[in-house]
Amino acid sequence: MLFQEQNIESFSSLGGEVITIYEKYTIQLINKKGEVVDEQKDVKKFSFQKIRPGTYYLRVLIDENKDGIFERGSLLDKVRPEKVHQHPQKIILKANWEINDEKIIF
Secondary structure (H helix, E strand, O other), rough: OOOOOOOOOOEEEEEEEHHHHHOOOEEEEOOOOOOOEEEOOOOOOEEEEEOOOOOEEEEEOOOOOOOOOOOOOOOOOOOOOOOEEEOOOOOOEEOOEEEEEEEEEE
């Protein structure tokens, strides 16, 4: 397969604001297959650029103990997982779209 350069109009962008009491967290942009497309850490204003058109979700991994590592937890070691916030709406992006007013509240 040959590499084909695509122009900027073929992509979308998604941005917005984070409203939270937490200091440490990771915002993840997830595609409909459940794969992490991009992520940003500890920002109050987020912006994802050059996103292919499609359906996406936003998820936030909250680093409650502020150690820079998201703890998934362990039943064997009796360690509780850190919190995850799933943004309630799916986000549909089309070519040449910009969404800049998404709010994530957790």
